[in-house]
Amino acid sequence: MHALLRIVGVITLVAGLGFMGQGFRYYGFPEDIGTRHTEWVYYGAAIAVVGFLLIIFSRPSEEP
Numbered sequence: 279m280h281a282l283l284r285i286v287g288v289i290t291l292v293a294g295l296g297f298m299g300q301g302f303r304y305y306g307f308p309e310d311i312g313t314r315h316t317e318w319v320y321y322g323a324a325i326a327v328v329g330f331l332l333i334i335f336s337r338p339s340e341e342p
Contacts, residue, residue, distance in 0.1 A: 282306055300322070
């Protein structure tokens with residue numbers, strides 16, 4: 279279960295960073311999507327935080 283959460287967390291973190299890159303216009307695909315680019319940054323940051331938290335919580339506990 280820990281490995282699955284870590285994999286999902288990494289994928290979510292990378293996707294969030296990709297959305298942030300789209301919002302900062304680091305790459306321009308698609309050109310006009312109907313939303314403002316600042317929304318991409320905010321959504322990407324939120325998704326990246328969720329991915330980071332999944333990675334943190336996927337660690338096995340230290341309790342015996």
